[in-house]
Amino acid sequence: MRLLDARTPSFRDELMPLLARDEDTVGGIAAAVTDILAQVRARGDEAVRELTERFDGTDGSCGYRVSPEEIEEAVRVCSSEALDAIDLAAGRIEAYHARQLPEDVRWTDEIGTELGWRWTAIDAAGLYVPGGTAVYPSSVLMNALPAKIAGAERIVMVTPAKEGRLNPLVLAAAKRAGVTEIYKIGGAQAVAALAYGTKSIEPVDKIVGPGNAYVTEAKRQVFGRVGIDSIAGPSEITVIADEKADPRAIAADLLSQSEHDVLSQSVLITPSRELIERVEKEIGVQLHGHHREKIAREAIGKQGIAVLTEDLARAAEVANIVAPEHLELVTEDPDALLPLIKHAGAVFLGRYTPEAIGDYVGGPSHVLPTSRSARFSSGLSVYDFLKRMSVTGCSKKAFEKIGPAAARLADEEGLPSHAASVTLRLGK
Amino acid sequence: MRLLDARTPSFRDELMPLLARDEDTVGGIAAAVTDILAQVRARGDEAVRELTERFDGTDGSCGYRVSPEEIEEAVRVCSSEALDAIDLAAGRIEAYHARQLPEDVRWTDEIGTELGWRWTAIDAAGLYVPGGTAVYPSSVLMNALPAKIAGAERIVMVTPAKEGRLNPLVLAAAKRAGVTEIYKIGGAQAVAALAYGTKSIEPVDKIVGPGNAYVTEAKRQVFGRVGIDSIAGPSEITVIADEKADPRAIAADLLSQSEHDVLSQSVLITPSRELIERVEKEIGVQLHGHHREKIAREAIGKQGIAVLTEDLARAAEVANIVAPEHLELVTEDPDALLPLIKHAGAVFLGRYTPEAIGDYVGGPSHVLPTSRSARFSSGLSVYDFLKRMSVTGCSKKAFEKIGPAAARLADEEGLPSHAASVTLRLGK
Structure with a gap:
């Protein structure tokens, strides 16, 4: 981790370049995506099938829709422990998001104008679920359940299958989350099918969920015809900790981002120089024999930052500059610090709330603004699947x-x- | 206006192509914008000045910030009637949006988890105000006041000046709306300055407001680094009317969109064939000698649609397919129809609420989703300048x-x- 001292005048100038992420889309990707979108728009299912057979090797002769039997079979092969964990997570996510449902408002002003607004759900939500090596059943819950609670009638999931096979726990999570249609397609062609529709896939109104550079660019290009969620970058965590924090726990929390991706960023902000030193040591211990050691070591080495501050109030100010996706307040009185936090996607309070709680079972969605976009945007919620019409009557x-x-x-x-x-x- | 009959089986297939708008960005614009953004990012104020002198002929030797004296002078030259109207509108917009301010929520669940969310304002909002022939002081109020009510500290307005001159009522509206900085710059270079910042202009966190194709493309390209509002297309209105509606009033309401732009769409949906005929006739009368006759005539001729339905319930279904920006319910009991409306940006109830009320003095923002995007998005509101962080504490x-x-x-x-x-x- 790189060590910065917030008490030096050059601090901000040193910090800002470390927070900057490369945001430019490679030119070739944009053109390739434009071409794929045009093909699917012009030739529909035929183009989707050609592209899917080419990129994923998944045979489309019987279509790409996952059958009820495939879903039942998937549930059968999952362990009951895994299914129980999915169910516990889903129940908590539902309970949290049910509280978010806003009420319609209506009043008559002093001159007799009827004013107010009404919330209605979008009809059809599209959910992109990445395939490949890292497969996250939890993300299916976190994206689909807010749509279900909002009242979307159709929740359509697309996910690329390698030679026709899907992860069983992903399918079990989709079933638990109320996904109404699943298609074994991915990439820009899947985004195109959701946005424009084909003969076999009705179009949706909004597309959410993370994906690779092609998927992200495709979402950007179809924005306007359909809604999209925010552009997701590499995951990040910032931990504000006091001198009493357990260095082992803090090290694990920082590494829980580093293990995602070499670009994932972990930031520790503390008034305790001793804590920084002990966490550094503990990171070394925990990296030894880590299942994803190479990724985690590169990420924490290149993207890790430790910031020494004069006190916790200054630590909150630094966190507001970082505007992190995840922010842990591992302090004696986290509620005293919370009012100072202006920019963060999700906040975790106290010694017993590692970010992993929020990733799986806390309740709020783990789909959160990255790359400092917590300055202007929020995590996924029922609001993403609702819209508000204003009402005026004179x-x-x-x-x-x-x-x-x-x-x-x-x-x-x-x-x-x-x-x-x-x-x-x-x-x- | 083109006449469609909702009782025929081919109705939906006839309607859909009429609602489609050309959404593709011309290739040359994207590349030109990419170049402008790169120039401003690399050379800051110098690039902004070169581009502004070239495109607007506005001298930048003293910078582009509008001085307090210029604003006071602008207020002096406006008529008191115009200033009073701005003030009445601003007061009503403030009152409506103050009601939108959401409260923070916090609870402890059954196992002892602290859960909830907190709303905080974005620090700095950027507001693009188009220059050119059509200048809309009302849009300054409608964009800036929700940001002010949300609590944004900086509200930064950019607007191109032709040879240094700005519309006085635009400046007066900006003053009334609490805009904190105004710069006489426009185009993609203004969007770049707001997104990346220059030596003389601090960057903002979100950019809202309509603009030409270059501005729109620039907003699309900086999305992610900053937030943007939705992509605005040509304005539209849909009117559901019963047989008792006044054809003169309905004709004026339909033309109030047509006069904006040749691409603006006006749709009348009614169970009364007689009303359609009388409105058509009245449109002819009102177009005669209309100040913007050419634009309005082309728009209503090419983009105007009249839909005959069996009853008002079916009219509501058709309106949901259209998903209009503005929807008038000019019927005996508009509140009976309102629950059937699923997709619309703003709804106007009854015989005394023409859309123009909403454009200026109703209270809700007139910045609304166009081109059927009311299926998945909402009008501008305080929510656009707030973000929500989730809170979890075990x-x-x-x-x-x-x-x-x-x-x-x-x-x-x-x-x-x-x-x-x-x-x-x-x-x-």
């Missing part, structure tokens, strides 16, 4: 009161029919 | 209860440090 009296100002502004803006739509009703 | 007991399931799922996903961060704390 009584004759209210209209007579505010209509003339509307007509005046329409005149100022040079829009005569806007003005006429008011003045005609005013009887002028 | 007691030792709660942790012991749910920790094992988290460790189990971490094992299933092959993430040993995730599992270790739990088992270490469990004392295993």
Whole structure:
């Protein structure tokens, strides 16, 4: 880990470049994706099948929809411990998101205008689930359950299968989460099928879920025709800890990001120089014989940062600059620190809430803003699958009161029919 | 207007192509924008100045920031009627959006986990205001006031000036709306300055507001580094009317979209064939001598649609297919129809609420989802300038209860440090 001292004047200038992530899309990817989208748009299922057979080797002669029998078979081969854990997680995620459901609001203002807003669900949600080596059944729950709680009628999952095979626990999680359709397709072609629809796949209204560079670029290109969630970058964690924190626990928390990806960032912020030293040592111990040692060692070495601050209040300020995806407050009184936190995707309080609790069983979605985007965006929630329509209704009296100002502004803006739509009703 | 009959089996197939808008970005624009962004990123103020002098002819030798004296002078030259109308509109927009401010939520679940979420404001909002012939002071209020109510500290407005001159009412509206900085710059270079920052302009966290194809493409390209609002297309209105509706009023309402742009769409849905005929006639009358006749005539001719339905319930279904930006319910009992509406940006109830009320003085923002994106997105609101961080805090007991399931799922996903961060704390 690189050590920075927040008490030096050059601190911010040293920190900022370390937080910057390469965000440019490689030119070749954008063009390749544009071509794939055009093919699927023009030739539908035929193009999806050609591309899927080429990239995934999955035979599409019977279509790509996963049958109820395949799902039942998948559930059968999962261990009951794994299924119980999925069920516990799903129950807690449902309970948390049910509290998020907002109520419609309506009132009459002082001049007699009916005002308010109504929330309605999107009809169809698309969920991209990556294939490949790292397969995360928990992400299926975290993406699909907020859509289900919001009331989306269709929840359509796409995921690439290597030669037709899918991870059984992913299918079991999809069943538990109320996914209504699953297709064994992936890549930009799957995003295209969800956005434009094909003969065998009805289009959806919004596409969520992480994917590789092609999937991300495809989501960017179909944005506008459908909604998308935010662009996910490498995972990150920031831990604010006091001198009493257990170095073993903190080391494990930092490594729990490093083990994801060589670009994953772990940041420790503390007023205790001794803690930094003990955590560094403990990281060395825990990396020894680690199942993903190579990735974790490179990530913590190149992307790891330890920041020494004068006190915990300053630590909160530094965390706001980092604007991390995950923020642990491993201190004696985390609730005293919480009001100082302005920018973070998810906050974990105290000594018994490692980020892994939030990854699986806490309740809030683990789909969170990365790469400092917690400055302006939020984690996935039921709001992502709802939209709000405003409601305005003037009584004759209210209209007579505010209509003339509307007509005046329409005149100022040079829009005569806007003005006429008011003045005609005013009887002028 | 094109006449469609919703009672025919081919209705949906006839309607859908009429709703489709050309959404592809012209290739040349994307490349030109990429180049402009790179220039501003590399050379900052110097590049902004070169580009602004070239495109707008606005001299940048004293910088582009609008001085307090310029703003005071602008307010002086506006008529008091116009300023009063701005003030009335601003007061109503503030009152509506103040009601939207959400509360933080916190609870303890049955096993002793602290759960909830907190809302915090973004630090700095950027607001793009188009220049050119059509200048809309109302849009300044509608974009800036939700940011102010949300609590953004900086509200930074950029707008291109032709040879240094800005519309006085735009400046007056900016002052009333609490805009904290105004720069006379526009185009992709202004978006780049807001996203990356320059020596004279601090970067912002989110950029909202409509613009031309270059501005829209620039927002798309900086998305991720900063937040953006949705991609705005041509404006649209759908009116559901019963047989008692006043054809003159309905004609004006339909034309109030047509006068914006030749691509603006106006849709009338009604069970009354007679109303359609009378509205058509009235449109002819109102177009005669219309200040923007050419635009309005082309728009209503090519993009106008009248749909005949068996009843009002079916009219609501058709409106849900259209998913319009603006929806008027000009019927005897609009509140009876409202629960059937699933997809719309803003709804206007009854005979005395023309859309122009919503454009200026209703209260809700007039920045709304276009091109059927009301299927998955909402109008601008305080939520666009707030973000929500989730909060999770386990007691030792709660942790012991749910920790094992988290460790189990971490094992299933092959993430040993995730599992270790739990088992270490469990004392295993």
